[in-house]
Amino acid sequence: MTDVLYLHGLQIHNLLICVIGSHEKLGMWKPENGLKLRYCGKSVWQAECLMKRSDFPIRYRYCKYGGAGNVSIENGPNREASISLSRSEAKYIYLSDSMMRETPWRGAGVAIPMFSIRSECDLGVGEFLDLKLLVDWAVASGFHLVQLLPINDTSVNMMWWDSYPYSSLSVFALHPLYLRVQALSKNIPKEIKEEIEKAKQQLDLKDVDYEATMAAKLSIAKKIFNLEKDAILNSDSFKEFFAENEGWLKPYAAFCFLRDFFETSDRTQWGRFAHYSEDKLAKLVSKESLHYEIICFHYYIQYHLHLQLSEAAEYARKKRVVLKGDLPIGVDRNSVDTWVYPNLFRMNTSTGAPPDYFDKNGQNWGFPTYNWEEMSKDNYGWWRARLTQMAKYFTAYRIDHILGFFRIWELPDHAATGLVGKFRPSIPLSQEELEREGIWDFNRLSRPYIRQGLLQQKFGAAWTFVATTFLNEYEKNCYEFKEDCNTEKKVVSKLKTCAESSLLLESEDKLRRSLFDLLQNIVLIQDPEDPRKFYPRFNLEDTSSFQDLDDKSKNVLKRLYYDYYFHRQETLWRENALKTLPVLLNSSDMLACGEDLGLIPSCVHPVMQELGLVGLRIQRMPNEPGLEFGIPSQYSYMTVCAPSCHDCSTLRAWWEEDEDRRLRYFKNVVESDELPPDRCTPEVAHFVIRQHVEAPSMLAIFPLQDLLALKEEYTARPAAEETINDPTNPKHYWRYRVHVTLESLNKDTELKTIIKDLVRWGGRSFPPDETEESSSASGANSNKERLASALEKISI
Secondary structure, eight states, X not given: OEEEEEEEEEOOTTOEEEEEESSGGGGGGOGGGSEEOEEEETTEEEEEEEEEGGGOSEEEEEEEEOGGGOEEEOOSSOEEEOOOSSOOSOOEXXXXXXXXXXXXXXXXXXXXXXXXXXXXXXXXXXXXXXXXXXXXXXXXXXXXXXXXXXXXXXOSSXXXXXXXXXXOSOSSSBOGXXXXXXXXXXXXXXXXXXXXXXXXXXXXXXXXXXXXXXXXXXXXXXXXXXXXXXXXXXXHHHHHHHHHHXXXXXXXXXXXXXXXXXXXXXXXXXGGGSSOOHHHHHHHTOTTSTTHHHHHHHHHHHHHXXXXXXXXXXXXXXXXXXXXXXXXXXXXXXXXXXXXXXXXXXXXXXXXXOSOSSOTTOEXXXXXXXXXXXXXXXXXXXXXXXXXXXXXXXXXXXXXXXXXXXXXXXXXXXXXXXXXXXXXXXXXXEHHHHHHTTOOOHHHHHSOOEEHHHHHHHHGGGHHHHHHHHEEEEETTEEEEOGGGSSHXXXXXXXXXXXXXXXXXXXXXXXXXXXHHHXXXXXXXXXXXXXXXXXXXXXXXXXXXXXXXXXXXXXXXHHHHHHHHHTTTHHXXXXXXXXHHHHHHTTOSSEEEEOOOSSOOTTHHHHHHHHTOBEEEETTXXXXXXXXXXXXXXXXXXXXXXXXXXTSOOHHHHXXXXXXXXXXXXXXXXXXXXXXXXXXXXXXXXXXXXHHHTSSOSEEEEEHHHHHTTSGGGXXXXXXXXXOOOTTOTTOOOOOXXXXXXXXXXXXXXXXXXXXXXXXXXXXXXXXXXXXXXXXXXXXGGSOHHHHHHHHXXXX
C-alpha cells in the first residue's frame, strides 16, 4: 500500500523551504536533494509525496535556502512521522508542523599565524598584505572569518627567541616582520629591487628564518627610508598617524633606540635611562638629538605597517570577512610597557599555568603578573587603550588565557618551571587555620624534603657527587640546597658552570630535571610577602614529602588542598572577573571570544555566559568530566569549536601519533568496530571537520593545516612538522610555514568546493561571491550587542 504524506510549514520571506530526512524522496539528509515545499499563502508552505507503508517511521527536518546559496537546517531533535501498521488501506497523512525551528547565525573560519602564510610576493614570512589573498580564499571556501595569532612587535632579544608571538615588546606596536618592503615606495631604485628579489629567493625556505628575515627587511627598509624620509615624515597622512599614536609611538621608538644602543632590552643596563620619565623621553625623541633619524625610522616602520594592515583589514570588511585578532595575557618582562608603567606590573613574579593537558609540569611564560589594584585606579586605562588599538584592524578577538582574568598562576621570578606556584588572587591557608587542624611543622612542609634514601634512589651511584656539589647536610641524612643553587634559576646557572668545567657525570638535562624534582618536593608554599600564609603545592600527593607524613596529616592536607583549589576561591574569582572583563568588553565593538582551556574553575562558564563571552571547545580537550573526546553536537551555541589549535598537534599529527587512542576514537566517535587507517586520510579529516561544521557552535574555526588534510596532495609533508607550538618547551622556535602558496590555494577549485560544501551542509552562513547578493541571517539580532555589531560590520 502507498500513503500520501502532506507536509505544511511556515513561510519565511524570500526563502526556499524544503524537507530533508531518512528517505530517498527527502534527499537522504542532503539539503540539495530535499523535497521542496511550495508557498500556498497565509504563511503556509506545503508539499506532498508518495511513501510506502514500510518506509515508516520517517525522520526528517526542515531547512531553508537563502540568498547566496546559504543553507540553514533547523535545530533541535529530528521530527518523526509514523503510522499504525494495523490498517492496510491507502490513506492521506497530514502533518502540520507549525513553526520552523530557527537556528541563530552560525559561521565558519580559518586560523593561521601571520608568520605561517606563504605567498609569491613575501620575503620569507607571511606579510599583512598577504591577508587579502587569504580573504579571497576564505570567501571562495565559504568562510566568514580569518583568525590570526598576535601580531605585535616581539623584538626583545633581536634573535629567534623573539619568534614567540605572545611575548610582546609593545602591546601597541606592530611587528616589522610582517612589513612588505616592496610596498614602501612606488619609486624603489633598480639596485634595491634586485636586492629584494635576491632576498626573496634566499628566504624562500621550508620554515621561517626569523633572524635572517628581520635583518633583510630592516636593511632594505632603511635604504628606502633614506631616500624618501622627508617626503613621508612631512606628509599629511603621516602627521595624522603620528598625532593619533604618539602616546605609545614615542616611548616605543625611544625604547628601540636604547635597546640597540646598549645591545640589550634589560633596562637595568641602561644607566640613567633605566627608569622612565617624561623628561627623559622628551630628550630621547628630540629633533635636536644626534639620533633623531633613528627615532624617525621606527616611526616610519610603524606608519607603513599601519597602512598595510589597514588596507588588508578594509579589504576583509568589504568582502564581509571578520579578521579575528589575539589578545595575549602577558607582556615581556623587558618591554616598553613595563618600562613606562612599572607600577602596573608585579615585577618580582612570573605568569604561567598549573599542570594541565598542555604540560603535566605546568608552564612558566616569564611575564610579570599584573597589579590589578593599581590598574583599577584609572579604570584599567592601559587595557582600554589596548582594545581601542586592536579595534582599528580587527572585528573580533580571542582573549588569551581568559582564566587569568579570574585568577592567574603566579610564580616567583626565580622559578624556571611552572609547577610550584599559587593562584593570585586567592584565599591562602593561614598558619592559625593549619595549627587548628594539627599541622604545625611548617619548616618541614615548606622546605625541600631531601633525605639520603631519596638521593640514592634518584641519582644512584652519583648521589655523593650531587650531595657534595649542590647540597649541605644540616642533620644526619638530611640535606638542603646550598645558597648558590637553592632556586631553579640558580640550579640552571650552576649546571651551566659545571658543564663548562666538564664536572657533570651525566647529561645536563637529566640532572637538571632531577634537581628540580628535589626543589619541588614540598607540601606547602610559604607566601614570600607574609610568612604566616601558605598555599598547597599543586599535586602535593605526588611528593615523597607528602607520602612520608602520618595518615592524619595526609587526610587533613588532602581536604585543605581540595578546598583551596576547588571551593573557597570561587566567589573571589567571580568578583575579580566581573571587575576586569566588562572593561575589556566595553572598550570596543569587537566580538570577544575567551580561550577557556586548562584547569577551569566552576565560576568561569557562568560568568562568561553572563557577559556574553564566546568560549572555546577543542574535541580532544573536553570540559566534561569522564569524557576522552568532546561531542561537538552537544556544544552550546556561544562557543567556537575546533579540532585543534596552535598549542597542540594538528589533526593529522594527533591521529597518527597514538594507535590506542585512534582505536578508541574510531569505536566511540565514528562508531565503527573496524580498524581505523594508520594515516589521517582525507576521509578521516572530512569526518572530523563535518562534525564541527554541523555543531551548534556559533563559529567553527579550522587551522589551515587541518583543512589541507582534506586533499591527499597536501599531506606529503610529515604531520609533525605542521605543529606550530610545543607548550612544554619555553624556548620553542615558532617558525612553521605552510608549504603551499596562497596563489596556488586560490587556484585549487576542488579544495575550495570540498570546504564550501561542508560549510553549506553544516547549515552555516557563508559570504556571497562577487556576483551574489548578500544574505540576511535570522537570529543575529537576538545575540549579545557585540555579536550584533560584529555581524553588522561584515553585512551578514
